[in-house]
Amino acid sequence: MSTIVLAYSGGLDTSVLLKRLLLEGNDVIALTADLGESDGATGEAAAAAIAAISAKALALGARDAVAIDVRQRFYDEFVLPAFAANVRYEGCYPLSAALSRPLIAALLVETARSCGADAVAHGCTGKGNDQVRIEFGVRALDPSLQVRAPLRESPLSRPDAIAFAAQHDIPIAQSAAKPYSIDANLWGRSIEAGVLEDPWVAPPEDAFGWTASPQQRPSAPSEIVVHFTAGVPRVEDSVGPALLAKLNILGGEHGIGRIDLIEDRVIGLKSRELYEAPAATLLLAAREALERLVLTRDELRFKAGIDRKYAELVYDGLWYSPLRTAFDAFNGVTSQRLSGEVRLRLFQGCATVVGVRSPFALYDEGLATYGAGDRFDHRAADGFIHLAGLPFDRLAQVAAVAAP
Ligand code: ARG
Numbered sequence: 001m002s003t004i005v006l007a008y009s010g011g012l013d014t015s016v017l018l019k020r021l022l023l024e025g026n027d028v029i030a031l032t033a034d035l036g037e038s039d040g041a042t043g044e045a046a047a048a049a050i051a052a053i054s055a056k057a058l059a060l061g062a063r064d065a066v067a068i069d070v071r072q073r074f075y076d077e078f079v080l081p082a083f084a085a086n087v088r089y090e091g092c093y094p095l096s097a098a099l100s101r102p103l104i105a106a107l108l109v110e111t112a113r114s115c116g117a118d119a120v121a122h123g124c125t126g127k128g129n130d131q132v133r134i135e136f137g138v139r140a141l142d143p144s145l146q147v148r149a150p151l152r153e154s155p156l157s158r159p160d161a162i163a164f165a166a167q168h169d170i171p172i173a174q175s176a177a178k179p180y181s182i183d184a185n186l187w188g189r190s191i192e193a194g195v196l197e198d199p200w201v202a203p204p205e206d207a208f209g210w211t212a213s214p215q216q217r218p219s220a221p222s223e224i225v226v227h228f229t230a231g232v233p234r235v236e237d238s239v240g241p242a243l244l245a246k247l248n249i250l251g252g253e254h255g256i257g258r259i260d261l262i263e264d265r266v267i268g269l270k271s272r273e274l275y276e277a278p279a280a281t282l283l284l285a286a287r288e289a290l291e292r293l294v295l296t297r298d299e300l301r302f303k304a305g306i307d308r309k310y311a312e313l314v315y316d317g318l319w320y321s322p323l324r325t326a327f328d329a330f331n332g333v334t335s336q337r338l339s340g341e342v343r344l345r346l347f348q349g350c351a352t353v354v355g356v357r358s359p360f361a362l363y364d365e366g367l368a369t370y371g372a373g374d375r376f377d378h379r380a381a382d383g384f385i386h387l388a389g390l391p392f393d394r395l396a397q398v399a400a401v402a403a404p
Contacts, residue, residue, distance in 0.1 A: 098315050
């Protein structure tokens with residue numbers, strides 16, 4: 001028998017797990033994190049929902065139920081550094097679920113320490129990425145803790161889970177015919193399973209919860225200005241989690257941020273997932289535009305490689321790796337000049353950058369212009385081409401000799 005902190009969402013699977021761990025004779029502490037999935041604009045609705053989840057855990061027999069609002073911490077410690085790396089796994093997925101797992105790992109470890117628990121548990125299956133992310137995180141932060149993954153030890157089909165719930169008086173909120181598996185937080189919403197498992201099937205509208213269908217979108221565009229100060233975004237007076245909540249709503253109305261991806265999972269298989277990430281899509285578009293204006297050509301080329309690797313590290317569960325910390329240091333430097341403004345037009349599923357300016361802009365209109373007032377020395381290009389093209393003169397001679 002041990003004292004176990006269980007990452008508890010209040011859903012069917014983790015409720016069954018809680019009961020199973022209790023039946024084994026363990027003491028269970030249910031941990032629930034508020035990551036802003038219910039948008040977090042005011043926090044009131046979310047607080048009530050989280051309190052209900054904790055009450056359910058206690059009713060099922062948990063020794064204690066801990067609920068933590070981690071929206072600000074999620075934004076500061078996970079979203080902001082990843083945003084500086086323009087995170088998009090395989091070029092598309094902004095890593096919403098993937099960024100929350102190292103934080104959940106930290107919360108499990110911190111709660112285990114404060115409650116004197118010797119083990120932690122989660123409800124991930126053996127197929128997914130999240131088991132890897134949570135368990136690498138726990139091991140990086142406290143390798144002495146035991147980790148339990150009961151759904152991996154003995155997988156549970158949905159009908160079996162429902163039967164077990166009925167047998168043990170576990171209330172099931174959602175309908176038995178729940179069509180999708182959903183994960184959400186302030187940075188985005190993920191939807192998988194059900195009819196989506198056939199990659200030929202177009203995403204049904206009922207899979208989307210945050211973004212309007214083409215028929216529902218406004219017929220006129222909206223425009224916003226994203227202000228950056230050393231890489232940190234603001235729109236009007238909204239910053240942090242409140243900014244993400246605001247942009248998820250505004251972008252969602254215009255149907256922005258729908259992603260349909262066949263992705264490569266950590267454990268080696270391909271899966272299909274839909275994402276809705278209006279705020280992430282808007283902010284990433286804005287940041288990339290500003291980076292192009294203020295970073296040097298070499299910084300941009302080098303950073304593109306690092307950004308790609310950063311997304312792979314996060315996806316693969318390596319948040320607590322020294323390489324990620326080193327990339328953060330690099331991004332800290334490239335973000336220093338990332339101040340300025342970006343105009344975005346939101347319309348019919350698209351976010352288009354229509355304007356950008358910065359006191360650190362390397363773009364110089366006097367040099368770039370084709371109009372009057374051109375300060376560019378056209379004759380200097382002659383010398384550049386003469387020297388930089390020298391290898392071609394020699395190559396052509398060699399080719400002529402070698403020709404039959
Ligand atoms: N495929 C995404 C990832 O690995 C999301 C995982 C959670 N998705 C879900 N629908 N439950 O990061």
